[in-house]
Amino acid sequence: MLTLPTTDNRLEPYRLTGEALTPRAPRVPLTRTAFAAAHVVSDPLRERDPWVGSPAVDWDNTLKFRHWLWDQGLGL
Secondary structure (H helix, E strand, O other): OEEEEOOOOOEEEEOOOOOOOOOOOOOOOOOOOOEOOOOOOEOOOOOOOOOOOOOOEOHHHHHHHHHHHHHOOOEO
16 A cells, blocks of 8 residues: 555555555576665655755655665666
């Protein structure tokens, strides 16, 4: 289940449908490295002007996402 922001700055649960893939790293080292573009995760409920001040970045979730990508065997 995901929690997604709404247009009126609330969070609502959203249930995914379908069958999830089983994440796994390769069993043997690969001769090539697959790279993922790991962008930062923004705070969807924090209102801000992107041209003024610092961005509303959720660093904890950004790092969790990058660690998840590394666990899948991807380079960043």
